[in-house]
Amino acid sequence: xxxxxxxxxxxxxxxxxxxxxxxxxxxxxxxxxxxxxxxxxxxxxxxxxxxxxxxxxxxxxxxxxxxxxxxxxxxxxxxxxxxxxxxxxxxxxxxxxxxxxxxxxxxxxxxxxxxxxxxxxxxxxxxxxxxxxxxxxxxxxxxxxxxxxxxxxxxxxxxxxxxxxxxxxxxxxxxxxxxxxxxxxxxxxxxxxxxxx
Amino acid sequence: xxxxxxxxxxxxxxxxxxxxxxxxxxxxxxxxxxxxxxxxxxxxxxxxxxxxxxxxxxxxxxxxxxxxxxxxxxxxxxxxxxxxxxxxxxxxxxxxxxxxxxxxxxxxxxxxxxxxxxxxxxxxxxxxxxxxxxxxxxxxxxxxxxxxxxxxxxxxxxxxxxxxxxxxxxxxxxxxxxxxxxxxxxxxxxxxxxxxxxxxxxxxxxxxxxxxxxxxxxxxxxxxxxxxxxxxxxxxxxxxxxxxxxxxxxxxxxxxxxxxxxxxxxxxxxx
Numbered sequence: 001x002x003x004x005x006x007x008x009x010x011x012x013x014x015x016x017x018x019x020x021x022x023x024x025x026x027x028x029x030x031x032x033x034x035x036x037x038x039x040x041x042x043x044x045x046x047x048x049x050x051x052x053x054x055x056x057x058x059x060x061x062x063x064x065x066x067x068x069x070x071x072x073x074x075x076x077x078x079x080x081x082x083x084x085x086x087x088x089x090x091x092x093x094x095x096x097x098x099x100x101x102x103x104x105x106x107x108x109x110x111x112x113x114x115x116x117x118x119x120x121x122x123x124x125x126x127x128x129x130x131x132x133x134x135x136x137x138x139x140x141x142x143x144x145x146x147x148x149x150x151x152x153x154x155x156x157x158x159x160x161x162x163x164x165x166x167x168x169x170x171x172x173x174x175x176x177x178x179x180x181x182x183x184x185x186x187x188x189x190x191x192x193x194x195x196x197x
Numbered sequence: 198x199x200x201x202x203x204x205x206x207x208x209x210x211x212x213x214x215x216x217x218x219x220x221x222x223x224x225x226x227x228x229x230x231x232x233x234x235x236x237x238x239x240x241x242x243x244x245x246x247x248x249x250x251x252x253x254x255x256x257x258x259x260x261x262x263x264x265x266x267x268x269x270x271x272x273x274x275x276x277x278x279x280x281x282x283x284x285x286x287x288x289x290x291x292x293x294x295x296x297x298x299x300x301x302x303x304x305x306x307x308x309x310x311x312x313x314x315x316x317x318x319x320x321x322x323x324x325x326x327x328x329x330x331x332x333x334x335x336x337x338x339x340x341x342x343x344x345x346x347x348x349x350x351x352x353x354x355x356x357x358x359x360x361x362x363x364x365x366x367x368x369x370x371x372x373x374x375x376x377x378x379x380x381x382x383x384x385x386x387x388x389x390x391x392x393x394x395x396x397x398x399x400x401x402x403x404x405x406x407x408x409x410x411x412x413x414x415x416x417x418x419x420x421x422x423x424x425x426x427x428x429x430x431x432x433x434x435x436x437x438x439x440x441x442x443x444x445x446x447x448x449x450x451x452x453x454x455x456x457x458x459x460x461x462x463x464x465x466x467x468x
Contacts, residue, residue, distance in 0.1 A: 030344050034348065042355070
């Protein structure tokens with residue numbers, strides 16, 4: 001009888017400590033939720049924007065590393081006066097040189113293709129002065145876009161997985177090409193923009 | 198004499214701004230300073246109640262602004278302490294009855310005769326807040342270890358940092374419950390300080406004495422036995438530049454905890 005009481009007590013105690021270890025305390029939940037919400041309050045970064053930033057970072061980094069994309073954590077933390085961006089991603093393996101080079105080369109190729117597309121377009125529309133001005137504006141815009149692409153786009157992902165980063169919208173706009181024909185499709189899009197202007 | 202103008206603000210309502218104002222003001226006056234408190238919560242005045250002065254108010258801040266009386270006439274002296282007086286808010290008007298410039302002007306005038314001008318700010322971040330902050334150079338941000346209060350405090354800190362006139366602000370953590378912190382059901386003082394990355398001016402424990410003292414219209418600092426009262430006295434000392442260590446609330450409450458444990462132990466044995 002006495003043994004039973006003691007074993008029960010022991011188990012209860014054990015259970016108590018286990019519980020304490022396993023369950024996240026409510027104050028930790030509060031702290032974590034607060035950190036996230038304050039990050040949004042302080043930076044004006046909406047959850048949508050953060051998600052976009054996350055996606056772009058994944059694309060950029062996966063050129064160099066193979067990683068667990070779903071486990072990527074992105075946090076802005078206040079450290080004294082300074083705000084710091086904390087990024088934590090489990091790396092599955094480092095890509096080898098040839099893979100990285102391939103990825104970079106493909107990106108370069110895409111960039112070139114985009115530039116060519118812009119130039120082609122430029123050639124198409126050098127007729128009146130008005131159009132010239134417009135085109136300058138567009139060229140600037142597109143250049144900025146291209147710059148952003150250098151940082152964010154991941155060519156390998158784009159090619160390997162066309163459905164993940166489809167040109168569906170673009171195609172929907174031009175209605176002339178299939179998913180596979182990226183280059184021609186992108187040609188159409190800027191020209192459509194100018195047409196609107 | 199050039200007094201210090203300190204605004205007591207929080208963003209969120211119900212965290213204890215007015216209680217803090219009444220107690221800090223009383224503690225500062227008890228220490229021998231000449232103190233005037235301004236209630237800027239026009240339409241929802243309460244500071245007079247906490248000080249037990251509700252029956253003595255003749256003129257309010259709106260009367261001063263609209264020149265129905267002189268500034269000195271509107272200052273209500275405290276019952277116990279002649280060093281302390283109150284400039285009450287009007288109850289029948291709204292926040293737009295006073296402008297930032299007018300409040301600045303009142304603070305400037307009061308600075309000449311008083312050591313401390315404490316401005317009790319209304320909740321929110323609208324015009325009432327802007328008015329209250331207008332004349333101040335220091336701020337005390339009152340918050341509690343609750344998510345909503347901390348979030349609002351963060352917002353207020355952001356607004357205060359954007360104001361050039363505010364030279365410094367410090368955090369007053371109110372309604373702290375050591376037992377809940379111990380069981381990890383409440384954010385600790387360290388958690389809040391870390392999240393807001395602000396300096397502390399005081400930690401006030403949750404105390405039922407606050408309710409009874411409000412019932413009586415007598416600030417709890419007058420009760421030297423109460424934990425919250427002592428905590429507020431320490432806040433006043435820190436404002437005056439003294440270095441006072443923060444109370445270890447866990448230790449302070451541990452006597453009670455020990456007694457409880459003892460009885461709990463007895464009950465378990467009986468079972």
